[in-house]
Amino acid sequence: xxxxxxxxxxxxxxxxxxxxxxxxxxxxxxxxxxxxxxxxxxxxxxxxxxxxxxxxxxxxxxxxxxxxxxxxxxxxxxxxxxxxxxxxxxxxxxxxxxxxxxxxxxxxxxxxxxxxxxxxxxxxxxxxxxxxxxxxxxxxxxxxxxxxxxxxxxxxxxxxxxxxxxxxxxxxxxxxxxxxxxxxxxxxxxxxxxxxxxxxxxxxxxxxxxxxxxxxxxxxxxxxxxxxxxxxxxxxxxxxxxxxxxxxxxxxxxxxxxxxxxxxxxxxxxxxxxxxxxxxxxxxxxxxxxxxxxxxxxxxxxxxxxxxxxxxxxxxxxxxxxxxxxxxxxxxxxxxxx
Ligand SMILES: Cc1cc2nc3c(=O)[nH]c(=O)nc-3n(C[C@H](O)[C@H](O)[C@H](O)COP(=O)(O)O)c2cc1C
Numbered sequence: 131x132x133x134x135x136x137x138x139x140x141x142x143x144x145x146x147x148x149x150x151x152x153x154x155x156x157x158x159x160x161x162x163x164x165x166x167x168x169x170x171x172x173x174x175x176x177x178x179x180x181x182x183x184x185x186x187x188x189x190x191x192x193x194x195x196x197x198x199x200x201x202x203x204x205x206x207x208x209x210x211x212x213x214x215x216x217x218x219x220x221x222x223x224x225x226x227x228x229x230x231x232x233x234x235x236x237x238x239x240x241x242x243x244x245x246x247x248x249x250x251x252x253x254x255x256x257x258x259x260x261x262x263x264x265x266x267x268x269x270x271x272x273x274x275x276x277x278x279x280x281x282x283x284x285x286x287x288x289x290x291x292x293x294x295x296x297x298x299x300x301x302x303x304x305x306x307x308x309x310x311x312x313x314x315x316x317x318x319x320x321x322x323x324x325x326x327x328x329x330x331x332x333x334x335x336x337x338x339x340x341x342x343x344x345x346x347x348x349x350x351x352x353x354x355x356x357x358x359x360x361x362x363x364x365x366x367x368x369x370x371x372x373x374x375x376x377x378x379x380x381x382x383x384x385x386x387x388x389x390x391x392x393x394x395x396x397x398x399x400x401x402x403x404x405x406x407x408x409x410x411x412x413x414x415x416x417x418x419x420x421x422x423x424x425x426x427x428x429x430x431x432x433x434x435x436x437x438x439x440x441x442x443x444x445x446x447x448x449x450x451x452x453x454x455x456x457x458x459x460x461x462x463x464x465x466x467x468x
Pocket of ligand 1: 150172173235237238278309316339341342363364365
């Protein structure tokens with residue numbers, strides 16, 4: 131029964147934030163959910179690191195306590211790893227920590243990860259990966275188990291369909307396909323036809339991902355490939371309102387107000403959720419994205435660069451961005467930089 135819920139969760143809000151290491155932490159996911167994203171996935175958690183109680187892995191595996199006022203709704207937690215010895219205890223820990231869904235990362239292309247047999251390397255040895263997924267399935271029989279795959283390892287080794295069929299056979303409940311191969315990393319156009327191939331090969335729900343920058347793109351991906359849901363990654367960095375169907379209809383002034391409110395809420399959440407150092411670090415990273423396309427963006431980024439505390443980051447935001455807030459409908463424009 132619980133495993134079947136995933137279909138409902140996907141249908142309820144089919145466009146959602148993609149996991150992105152170092153970005154999709156609790157505050158950003160909360161902002162995305164408030165803007166309209168479907169269920170979110172945290173950044174990848176290395177099962178080895180979790181087994182050593184590594185601080186960052188523990189932070190990623192946390193669900194916010196009810197008194198924090200943060201309400202993420204359905205939560206997927208993603209694991210990175212390749213051995214039963216670490217993945218099984220890690221999956222159990224994530225479920226205990228409040229994960230409604232456990233997702234296995236089979237797409238991370240980073241050299242130091244794949245050389246240890248993790249991430250996209252799992253697509254190279256299908257029988258071994260089938261064993262690993264079977265073992266995880268048995269360990270968490272009532273929790274939806276999902277995977278996120280690529281198109282394959284390289285042009286010569288494109289096996290998304292084979293991997294998807296194997297996954298369905300061993301009891302995986304849903305699949306996300308980012309159709310670039312590991313060799314493509316994030317460059318070049320994402321070949322959406324691979325998503326369609328996977329949709330036709332399996333009966334479990336398929337989420338498509340890659341080069342989606344708007345709800346219109348997401349609709350087009352669903353129409354062209356038959357996938358039931360879509361993940362947006364880079365297109366949501368600095369633009370979490372991409373999930374809000376009402377955003378596009380707003381006029382420029384209303385968009386400006388909306389964006390400013392979202393950013394302020396995001397800064398508040400980071401300050402509440404993280405240690406002071408981490409809050410400032412995260413706020414700077416996200417403001418770099420938010421400031422994309424703003425008049426004076428270069429100047430703003432330069433100002434942000436060496437700030438160490440949230441109060442200083444807020445000062446830059448207030449100094450540099452508040453004056454841009456349209457007064458009497460006439461936007462003030464900083465012309466330096468940008
Ligand atoms: C900075 C960054 C970090 C990422 N981290 C993860 C991750 O932790 N887990 C994962 O499955 N995919 C990760 N991805 C891949 C994205 O989820 C997504 O598949 C990819 O960016 C393509 O989608 P997009 O074109 O919408 O960005 C990451 C991508 C980026 C750019």
